[in-house]
Amino acid sequence: MAISEETEQFQGLASAIQKAKDLNDQVLFSHIKKIKCNNPLSFYQAGRERYAGERFFWEDPAKEITITGLGNVKKLKAASNAERYREVEKSWIKLQNDAVKTGVTDIEATGPLLYGGFSFDYETDSTLLWNQFGDNLFYIPAFMLSIVGKQAYLTTNLLCSPDDSEKLFIDMINEREAFLFESLDGNELGANSLVMQREVEPEEWKRTVAEAVQEIKTTDLDKIVLARELRLGFERSIDSGKVLEQLIAEQPLSYIFSLEAGGDCFVGATPERLIKKQGNEVFSTCLAGSMRRGKDEQEDVCLGEELLHDQKNLQEHQYVVSMISNAFDSVCEKVMVPAGPTLMKNRHIQHLYTPVRGISKEGVTIFEFVENLHPTPAMGGLPKEKAVVRIRELEGLERGFYAGPLGWVDTYGNGEFAVGIRSALIQNNEASLFAGCGVVEESTPESEFRETGIKFNPMLSALGGNLNE
Ligand SMILES: C=C(O[C@@H]1C=C(C(=O)O)C=C[C@H]1O)C(=O)O
Numbered sequence: 001m002a003i004s005e006e007t008e009q010f011q012g013l014a015s016a017i018q019k020a021k022d023l024n025d026q027v028l029f030s031h032i033k034k035i036k037c038n039n040p041l042s043f044y045q046a047g048r049e050r051y052a053g054e055r056f057f058w059e060d061p062a063k064e065i066t067i068t069g070l071g072n073v074k075k076l077k078a079a080s081n082a083e084r085y086r087e088v089e090k091s092w093i094k095l096q097n098d099a100v101k102t103g104v105t106d107i108e109a110t111g112p113l114l115y116g117g118f119s120f121d122y123e124t125d126s127t128l129l130w131n132q133f134g135d136n137l138f139y140i141p142a143f144m145l146s147i148v149g150k151q152a153y154l155t156t157n158l159l160c161s162p163d164d165s166e167k168l169f170i171d172m173i174n175e176r177e178a179f180l181f182e183s184l185d186g187n188e189l190g191a192n193s194l195v196m197q198r199e200v201e202p203e204e205w206k207r208t209v210a211e212a213v214q215e216i217k218t219t220d221l222d223k224i225v226l227a228r229e230l231r232l233g234f235e236r237s238i239d240s241g242k243v244l245e246q247l248i249a250e251q252p253l254s255y256i257f258s259l260e261a262g263g264d265c266f267v268g269a270t271p272e273r274l275i276k277k278q279g280n281e282v283f284s285t286c287l288a289g290s291m292r293r294g295k296d297e298q299e300d301v302c303l304g305e306e307l308l309h310d311q312k313n314l315q316e317h318q319y320v321v322s323m324i325s326n327a328f329d330s331v332c333e334k335v336m337v338p339a340g341p342t343l344m345k346n347r348h349i350q351h352l353y354t355p356v357r358g359i360s361k362e363g364v365t366i367f368e369f370v371e372n373l374h375p376t377p378a379m380g381g382l383p384k385e386k387a388v389v390r391i392r393e394l395e396g397l398e399r400g401f402y403a404g405p406l407g408w409v410d411t412y413g414n415g416e417f418a419v420g421i422r423s424a425l426i427q428n429n430e431a432s433l434f435a436g437c438g439v440v441e442e443s444t445p446e447s448e449f450r451e452t453g454i455k456f457n458p459m460l461s462a463l464g465g466n467l468n469e
């Protein structure tokens, strides 16, 4: 006779506490149940006070997986060096190998799940702007809503220590669920009211682009991505839930994400997948090469055709396709790359787009793919190491998590990371927006300035700012 969910949960907790005693270490307990909830933002907002600074949101463009996390039972942070990917992975493997799961235990992106990101460059210090995030930051949430396909699942995670009691935990789980179900409806999303919008050092940035073009013409540097910053000010603290609501409505072809740390929130709508791993199938996206959208259908088609045949953008794009294909070749049994790019038409901008798919070799993890791929020439440049050093020397901004890998990993070998572009760092009533572009031999400061101006628009639109033409 099947035991009740409550009994299964209690028995699972008891075995997790016993395991903690045997190992004399903390053991992750995770209970997963199906629930009815089709509004993940309401779940996110329900945690606005109680879990402030410990929330995250993720929705992929196909809306196959939406994940909202509240609170955290464990924060993983690795040292800021080249080993960071393996360090985070090692801590995660230890926690998931000892984990005890009850309830629905075979659904992707449910149960114990790690969500977070890495900075673009582990060799730059996180000063004032990104000090809440540091070089990397990952959460295992206390409470998590996953909508997989069309079904909602609630995961409750607890970290059991040797001297914990089952009773305490059952009371905690029941109290949390009561809080959540009471507060799931009617969470007002606060409006954000803009009072200041300022480009940071626009003329200096253009001079840097001109310097980079000269360097590309005279050295072995082929491409360098240079980013710039826009500062926004608001009447009161920005509600990240409202920003997410706008992004979901306005950017249907992008990953919608947020990651809170302390009082700050990194939020965005990125069109660019770094790596998705589903079993042994792996997917990446090459997205370099950009053009504004047309004012009407006819102009838009013309501009798209122009982009598909523009040598400068095709070269910018090809650097990315070659690098990602080679990175896949080294860890895949099979790699499939289309012969040429098509167009990805987002709301404000269109890009040259080449999807890459592969069958990964046995035992290759998503963290190894992240390490092999980041930064692609779409975020850094070519040669990779030289471009990253020159970005450090030329770019007048602290990228932090902008253009870095951000995403999730579950305990079933699945996960997905995107790169954190078309994004903003929100700090109370201020925000820094970031936008970069691939500088190649044929780049000009004015054209790249216009291109990066358009790339600010997804966040400007979501925050109520004045859009760039
Ligand atoms: C770096 C960014 O965008 C990247 C650069 C692109 C380009 O230069 O054409 C296009 C898409 C992205 O790979 C950004 O949006 O900040």
Ligand SMILES: [Mg+2]
Residues within 6 Å of the ligand: 288, 289, 290, 316, 437, 438, 451
């Ligand atoms: Mg470009």
